[in-house]
Amino acid sequence: GESVGLHLPTLSVQEGDNSIINCAYSNSASDYFIWYKQESGKGPQFIIDIRSNMDKRQGQRVTVLLNKTVKHLSLQIAATQPGDSAVYFCADRLDDYKLSFGAGTTVTVRA
């Protein structure tokens, strides 16, 4: 079965607002987590990653938070733009060669 899962399948957000996408994982031994963005008809695109020895990591307009106590991962997008509309996947590393992806959250940005 899947190691990770997302709390909500869809998220609608007003342009300019901040978005928060949540993800729960079940494998307490997971040591690497990654967020991907997938636009319609395209392959997943890397957003940001975090290792288990960190609680927070920031990129350009994005922040990933990791709470190992409750096995929860979140992706925050600041000042959401229309180009952020996509499906967002979290994934964790099951072993040396394998990532386990969740089902995805579809983010729709309202103008």
Add this chain to the structure above:
Amino acid sequence: GAGVSQSPRYKVAKRGQDVALRCDPISGHVSLFWYQQALGQGPEFLTYFQNEAQLDKSGLPSDRFFAERPEGSVSTLKIQRTQQEDSAVYLCASSLVAGANTEAFFGQGTRLTVV
């Protein structure tokens, strides 16, 4: 090329036909992954290559699925005697270093429809 290239982009196969899906990874990338993505779902791991060595094929659904990367660059995923449940997008990804602990670059995928 600049990114991971997959061909064909779309493939329609009659049930029972064999298909071959090609992946051109980013030049110099050690790792190559194949994933299967069903409609509305996240990608599911199929197999992993480190250079020409297939180190993990635990995700291949059946012995009808076969993958190779003979020279450590281009890879082919072959599906024999296709069935309707094989309909999905097949994604290829590559990364610079060994293992699944760093950013991987995905191709656009091949959408396979079995009729």
